[in-house]
Amino acid sequence: QSALTQPASVSGSPGQSITISCTGTSRDIGSYQHVSWYQQHPGKAPKLMIYDVTSRPSGVSNRFTGFRSGNTASLTISGLLAEDEATYYCSSYSSRSSLLVFGGGTNLTVL
Amino acid sequence: QVQLVQSGGGVVQPGKSLRLSCAASGFTLGIYAMYWVRQAPGKGLEWVASISHDGGNINYGDSVRGRVTVSRDNSRNTLYLQVNSLRDEDTAVYFCAADVAPMSTLKYAMDVWGQGTSVTVSS
Numbered sequence: 001q002s003a004l005t006q007p008a009s010v011s012g013s014p015g016q017s018i019t020i021s022c023t024g025t026s027r028d029i030g031s032y033q034h035v036s037w038y039q040q041h042p043g044k045a046p047k048l049m050i051y052d053v054t055s056r057p058s059g060v061s062n063r064f065t066g067f068r069s070g071n072t073a074s075l076t077i078s079g080l081l082a083e084d085e086a087t088y089y090c091s092s093y094s095s096r097s098s099l100l101v102f103g104g105g106t107n108l109t110v111l
Numbered sequence: 112q113v114q115l116v117q118s119g120g121g122v123v124q125p126g127k128s129l130r131l132s133c134a135a136s137g138f139t140l141g142i143y144a145m146y147w148v149r150q151a152p153g154k155g156l157e158w159v160a161s162i163s164h165d166g167g168n169i170n171y172g173d174s175v176r177g178r179v180t181v182s183r184d185n186s187r188n189t190l191y192l193q194v195n196s197l198r199d200e201d202t203a204v205y206f207c208a209a210d211v212a213p214m215s216t217l218k219y220a221m222d223v224w225g226q227g228t229s230v231t232v233s234s
Binding site: 002034036038040045046047048051052057089091092093097098099100101102103104105 | 146148155156157158161170172173176206208211217218219220221222224225226227
């Protein structure tokens, strides 16, 4: 069981917006800036999409937006494209003995 | 071209050891904190270890602590992961990755990833 809770799947049509939630606790998401989001296509390495809750690495589309409210972080993807279909993972620094925890992943289907 | 090239995976018997390598090209590995992350077949991501840019700050995940050692040779632009007393549950694809920020700032965000190397523990 993952330390962070994500929905197993979400879906949307091309052009629409979707939001993926990632729920943690005051020992991780609620207390630290180091919240990240990754996109992973099958058989590929993950790709960093968001770090420090809201920051986008160079080269990542501004269609990807991160934010946080309390112990829950969220990733919004606007203007859905077929290429956005992938699995998305959240991660957070944690005060637990394992310093970095991940969510279980959310499969995004673009209908 | 900025990349991390991994090597050292394979099929290993339970109880044996394995060393994974991760060589950087196109950038100076020595100014970045580095991470190992693994992914069991059909499962999610699991943090294994992290090491600061100078090797002075090292941390391990609960499931591997005591059995793995992360190290780096900045003169060779290479990161290593030694895994001992291999168990069935260590079967996974292992990824190395570089922090998004250089020098002492650990963002715990992995920006450059290796291609992954498969480790299968089987008798």
